[in-house]
Amino acid sequence: MDTLSNIFREKKLKLTPQRIAVYKYLQSTVEHPSAETIYKALHPQYPTMSLATVYKALKTLVEVNLVQEINVGEGNFRYDGNVCPHPHIQCLGCGRVDDIEGVCFSGLNEKVKDYTNYEVLTNQVYFYGLCTCCKDNTNLSTESSIEDK
Numbered sequence: 001m002d003t004l005s006n007i008f009r010e011k012k013l014k015l016t017p018q019r020i021a022v023y024k025y026l027q028s029t030v031e032h033p034s035a036e037t038i039y040k041a042l043h044p045q046y047p048t049m050s051l052a053t054v055y056k057a058l059k060t061l062v063e064v065n066l067v068q069e070i071n072v073g074e075g076n077f078r079y080d081g082n083v084c085p086h087p088h089i090q091c092l093g094c095g096r097v098d099d100i101e102g103v104c105f106s107g108l109n110e111k112v113k114d115y116t117n118y119e120v121l122t123n124q125v126y127f128y129g130l131c132t133c134c135k136d137n138t139n140l141s142t143e144s145s146i147e148d149k
């Protein structure tokens with residue numbers, strides 16, 4: 001709690017209950033929730049907090065780099081309490097987003113420098129696939145459609 005107020009003071013941010021709630025929620029999950037998911041999760045505890053407030057809190061937190069905004073496509077924004085650059089994988093079946101751990105992409109910036117005149121500062125790497133649940137469901141539906149015939 002003390003560190004959080006320090007971080008906010010450093011960023012010259014007012015420590016509002018809404019910002020704290022959103023920030024803490026993102027620190028507590030690895031699920032890369034959307035603003036709507038955050039809103040629903042916080043609603044029981046903060047019944048007066050609107051979805052617009054959640055969006056505003058997120059925008060502020062992203063601006064001061066306390067939260068990472070990830071755009072997994074089609075304007076589908078997700079939020080990540082881990083602001084270190086790391087690769088993500090999204091399920092095309094259910095839309096869940098996971099971190100890819102154990103693969104290091106930090107060398108990628110250096111590598112990309114060889115192919116461009118840019119000073120490479122950061123990168124966002126996304127992979128797309130099917131999570132275990134969706135893979136199993138696909139298998140099941142294929143099997144049942146075979147049985148139907």
Ligand SMILES: [Zn+2]
Pocket residue numbers: 091092093094095096130131132133134135
């Ligand atoms: Zn899935």
Ligand SMILES: [Zn+2]
Pocket residue numbers: 032080082086088098099
């Ligand atoms: Zn992540």
